[in-house]
Amino acid sequence: KAGVTQTPRYLIKTRGQQVTLSCSPISGHRSVSWYQQTPGQGLQFLFEYFSETQRNKGNFPGRFSGRQFSNSRSEMNVSTLELGDSALYLCASSAQQGGQETQYFGPGTRLLVL
Amino acid sequence: AQTVTQSQPEMSVQEAETVTLSCTYDTSESDYYLFWYKQPPSRQMILVIRQEAYKQQNATENRFSVNFQKAAKSFSLKISDSQLGDAAMYFCAYRDPNFGNEKLTFGTGTRLTIIP
Numbered sequence: 001k002a003g004v005t006q007t008p009r010y011l012i013k014t015r016g017q018q019v020t021l022s023c024s025p026i027s028g029h030r031s032v033s034w035y036q037q038t039p040g041q042g043l044q045f046l047f048e049y050f051s052e053t054q055r056n057k058g059n060f061p062g063r064f065s066g067r068q069f070s071n072s073r074s075e076m077n078v079s080t081l082e083l084g085d086s087a088l089y090l091c092a093s094s095a096q097q098g099g100q101e102t103q104y105f106g107p108g109t110r111l112l113v114l
Numbered sequence: 115a116q117t118v119t120q121s122q123p124e125m126s127v128q129e130a131e132t133v134t135l136s137c138t139y140d141t142s143e144s145d146y147y148l149f150w151y152k153q154p155p156s157r158q159m160i161l162v163i164r165q166e167a168y169k170q171q172n173a174t175e176n177r178f179s180v181n182f183q184k185a186a187k188s189f190s191l192k193i194s195d196s197q198l199g200d201a202a203m204y205f206c207a208y209r210d211p212n213f214g215n216e217k218l219t220f221g222t223g224t225r226l227t228i229i230p
Binding site: 003031033035042043044045048050055056058090092094101102103104105106107108 | 149151157158159160161164205215216217218219220221222223
């Protein structure tokens with residue numbers, strides 16, 4: 001089975017712009033979670049989608065949003081980019097069968113905001 | 115809110131030796147899951163080992179084993195016969211067991227260096 005894929009792998013944007021990141025989960029996985037990883041704050045949960053519905057949300061401003069499509073692929077969007085949004089954005093998928101599932105991570109998208 | 119603490123920002127070990135990485139957590143739940151993830155430099159995060167809190171037996175995966183002390187809320191990772199490929203950031207993570215809650219709470223990580 002192919003693993004979790006994320007596109008693009010690297011991205012450079014300027015302050016005020018918006019960005020969309022994409023995540024394709026492992027085939028058959030219906031849950032997709034997003035995390036932000038920075039040297040200062042570590043790994044922080046952004047949100048999780050299951051069957052096209054956002055189930056959980058972390059403590060991030062409304063500039064961070066996401067969605068999930070019927071094929072379980074997910075996108076996250078950050079509007080009005082700030083310098084502090086520079087980070088590695090990780091996506092993880094799980095099969096969600098009975099609540100005992102492991103999350104499998106993608107390689108991440110490294111976003112640099114100038 | 116659940117918190118996960120890794121008090122060792124960096125550790126080093128000689129190749130072929132054994133090293134233990136520490137992790138403590140705080141939760142009011144009686145049932146939950148604990149994980150160790152490994153993130154090699156510029157490579158993706160992979161699961162090393164997982165432990166269900168309701169299981170008293172410590173999980174093992176080849177050279178990796180955990181010492182799970184539920185009362186002390188401690189979850190350490192032991193790596194035996196360390197290899198150069200074990201060099202990475204190691205993250206301890208917590209997840210509560212409620213179906214539909216996939217949120218992982220991570221510690222700040224321990225950078226492990228393997229000395230040849």
